[in-house]
Amino acid sequence: MQRMILSWLKSRIVTKNLNELDIRRDCLEIINQASIEKFRSAFRGFRRSLHIREVDAGSCNACELEINALNNPIYDIERFGIHFVASPRHADLLLVTGPVTRNMEMALKKTYDATPEPKIVIAIGDCARDGGIFKGSYAVVGGVDKVIPVDALIKGCPPRPQELLYGIVSLLGRI
Numbered sequence: 755m756q757r758m759i760l761s762w763l764k765s766r767i768v769t770k771n772l773n774e775l776d777i778r779r780d781c782l783e784i785i786n787q788a789s790i791e792k793f794r795s796a797f798r799g800f801r802r803s804l805h806i807r808e809v810d811a812g813s814c815n816a817c818e819l820e821i822n823a824l825n826n827p828i829y830d831i832e833r834f835g836i837h838f839v840a841s842p843r844h845a846d847l848l849l850v851t852g853p854v855t856r857n858m859e860m861a862l863k864k865t866y867d868a869t870p871e872p873k874i875v876i877a878i879g880d881c882a883r884d885g886g887i888f889k890g891s892y893a894v895v896g897g898v899d900k901v902i903p904v905d906a907l908i909k910g911c912p913p914r915p916q917e918l919l920y921g922i923v924s925l926l927g928r929i
């Protein structure tokens with residue numbers, strides 16, 4: 755036990771500042787500036803805490819792996835007061851991945867309707883933009899904007915965690 759405590763005390767902090775990370779800043783594309791501005795001013799009233807509901811609308815799961823990494827000690831998204839929640843009713847922001855499959859179309863619409871205003875939607879990855887490698891498949895509707903309004907896009911296949919972090923934090927006007 756004593757050895758374990760000593761090793762905790764000796765271990766260094768691994769969390770990286772945003773400016774220490776290698777970020778491609780063109781990964782973020784803002785689609786609806788007016789909606790983002792409206793959300794930012796409401797967000798200030800939330801005392802800077804923000805809740806995200808992630809929706810996998812049909813992805814290959816690689817985008818999810820990168821989103822999961824946001825909670826590890828290196829990227830540590832919670833230090834910004836940003837948390838993932840299990841219900842859209844508790845969320846301020848929807849992160850949507852994948853091309854929208856026909857099976858997920860209705861579920862995505864219902865999730866959007868269940869999220870209270872003010873809210874924003876960020877499409878994650880090239881599939882969420884226009885169907886990506888699944889474009890044209892009989893099983894997919896297409897990009898997320900074919901089903902619900904999208905306010906911003908973080909590009910990549912998949913986008914890296916540092917780009918997801920940069921995209922979310924900069925949309926909130928925090929950098």
Ligand code: SF4
Binds near residue numbers: 812814817878910912
């Ligand atoms: S963008 Fe790439 S990683 Fe993300 S769901 Fe599509 S194929 Fe998978």
